[in-house]
Amino acid sequence: MSMNIGSPDENGEEGPMTEINTTPLVDVMLVLLIIFLITVPVVIQTVPLRLPTVTNLPTTTKPENVLLSVDANCDTYWGQAKVETKQELLDRGVAALKAEIARQEKAGSKIELPEVHIRGDKDMEYRCVGGVIYTMQRAGFVKIGFISEPVPGEVTR
Template identity: 45%
Template sequence: MAMGSLSDSDDDFNPEINTTPLVDVMLVLLIIFIITIPVMNHAVKIDLPRATNQPDEPKPQNISLSIDAGGKVFWNEEAIDSEQLTARIAEAAKKQPQPELHLRAARTTQYEKVAQVMAAAQSGGLSKIGFVTDPQAK
């Protein structure tokens, strides 16, 4: 009566996994990686721009031109009349590089006076005119 024995016989199923072929495959892959990694080039070729050493051109000092509510014109905080304004604009236009004219007007200044100053700057040869505003002024 041999109903089910627990003996080890050659016909029984063995549930253990044979890891020998797995180890062989891993060793072959390891050898392949050891051989191929030094062959690969890790450098990235970049075409960098060439640096040049040129002196910077000095930027001219900006001209601050202010117009108050009464229409009086101030050149860098100095009060001037229309003849002096025309002469100074012509003198500034001759400079190389040309300075920027920063025009600041009071909120209640008449547009006619601002237009006259802009026309004088244009006819005098100044091409760079900037408007300065104060958003906090009421």
Template identity: 45%
Template sequence: MAMAVGPASGDEDEVMSAINTTPLVDVMLVLLIIFLITIPVVTTSIPVTLPKERVEIRETKPENVIISVNPQGDIYWYDAKVPNEAFLVERLKRVSTMKPQPEVQIRGDLASKYGGVGKVLLACQRAGITKVAFITEPPPLGG
């Protein structure tokens, strides 16, 4: 490594105008290594569009179909219990032919298992329902 000692003329009052770039190069190399390590972690191989969470006020319209699932997994069409999934699919097929197609709103109990809600979603898919929404309660204020 060389050291600049100034001109050979012996005049000590001259200002040296060279900038030492060695620390800058060291910092840039460290940043380059950090970026090379973190970029593969951030990127994924499968491109997906993730859902965005938003608070939306929904209006309940009379033509909307409300299906509830209680903690035991029983399915209710408004207030009437649905005897089986085939019956639910047939009722939803009648709804799917309406113009415009009403929205199916699913009210799943917090303590219910995923199976009951999954059965309703599968029935909606089989019947050709295009508008499905989940009814939830807003979180308490301040929490």
């Protein structure tokens, strides 16, 4: 076993070695790579979920359906009229539901509860539409849907 101190210069003397031994550096990097490859899957934990797929269905407009709009300022509109408070929204919802049930009973037809269709501004906070959903559920509505704008070029089913 020998040791390389350096190459001889013009005077015949050996100078300092200017080459770096990269073998230890490569060994350390490979060990770190193996450690990361083993530990990263252990650290990353996910809950297995089946996320819903989005499909656009054309809405069937019925006169008994309630059309609500929520703008970016959390203002709620029943049709075109602004609703000032959540209590007013609840009262209007209960009254509309009772009136529709009474109309269907009077006509002698099978009772089908009306739906609530909510249009929400894309810049609004979720709490705005969440409060509207909760209020309409308290009023007795069972079917609540969202009206959205389809993606350009997408075919509706």
